Amino acid sequence: MTTPQPISILLVDDDQRFRKGLQTLLDFYNNNGAFRFEIVGEAASVEQALKLAVEQHPALILLDLEIPPSDGITALLRLGELSYKGKALILSAHREDEWVFRAMQAGAHGYVFKDRIASQLCEAIATVMNHEIYLAPEVATHFFRLFHFYAGRSLQACESIHLTEREREVLHWLVQGASNEQIAEHLYITVATVKAHLTAIFEKLKVTSRTQAIVKALKLGLVCA
The missing domain is CATH 3.40.50.2300 (Response regulator)
Structure with missing residues (x-):
């Protein structure tokens, strides 16, 4: 054996x-x-x-x-x-x-x-x-x-935060765990543009890191996990 x-x-x-x-x-x-x-x-x-x-x-x-x-x-x-x-x-x-x-x-x-x-x-x-x-x-x-909880969230939070359509797309891929390079590839934009969108997203969500942005986005129902 x-x-x-x-x-x-x-x-x-x-x-x-x-x-x-x-x-x-x-x-x-x-x-x-x-x-x-x-x-x-x-x-x-x-x-x-x-x-x-x-x-x-x-x-x-x-x-x-x-x-x-x-x-x-x-x-x-x-x-x-x-x-x-x-x-x-x-x-x-x-x-x-x-x-x-x-x-x-x-x-x-x-x-x-x-x-x-x-x-x-x-x-x-x-x-x-x-x-x-x-x-x-x-x-x-x-x-x-x-x-x-996340599955049942409404879009009210998304409307109150006033994210642009492109910022929502970037945030979606961020929550999926994508790197800046991967986000750029998915959305056919440059890494510099991704960083600019992330800066705007962080300011609107009042966070300072990727992890904080992900947690807050999920809590508010801004994206589906």
């Missing part, structure tokens, strides 16, 4: 103590036969995570969403741009609806609240590695509550 290959795992969290705790929990799973794994790297930043993902090709990334100065949403989007073939499972203290929704939209294969890791991580890993999405009941509630 052929012994199955261990699951290669990359740990991404800026808290070294949390990564150490994850290792201990994974060791427990390994020792009791839940599954076999090999930790191929640890990262405390998005850039480190992307570098290790390219070099080590882990089958699974255990990813925190708050990784200063960037965030896990950015990591997920950039992994998509790099055509990463593995799975990404979010382990986060963020319980806000927006974080859960954005993480899943950005390409996460599952989401586990950090205070539920001890009871849910084993099942979450097994589910994700079986090519399925893992959302515990409490997480699914957050996700679908916001999904239905």
Whole structure:
């Protein structure tokens, strides 16, 4: 009988103590036969995570969403741009609806609240590695509550913000996670023009970053997720 290959795992969290705790929990799973794994790297930043993902090709990334100065949403989007073939499972203290929704939209294969890791991580890993999405009941509630909220929004907010048609198009692609270059390609305009539209959008939404613009646009129902 052929012994199955261990699951290669990359740990991404800026808290070294949390990564150490994850290792201990994974060791427990390994020792009791839940599954076999090999930790191929640890990262405390998005850039480190992307570098290790390219070099080590882990089958699974255990990813925190708050990784200063960037965030896990950015990591997920950039992994998509790099055509990463593995799975990404979010382990986060963020319980806000927006974080859960954005993480899943950005390409996460599952989401586990950090205070539920001890009871849910084993099942979450097994589910994700079986090519399925893992959302515990409490997480699914957050996700679908916001999904239905966005789906039912009216256009009143869009009219009150006074976005131009082109700004709405740029905002649409921004919410989809497109880079400036990709937005330019989709809309057949220059990157400089995209940047000019984003500047105008940020001013009208009263935000200072792409992530803030995305969250506010979704909250106001300016675009469909």
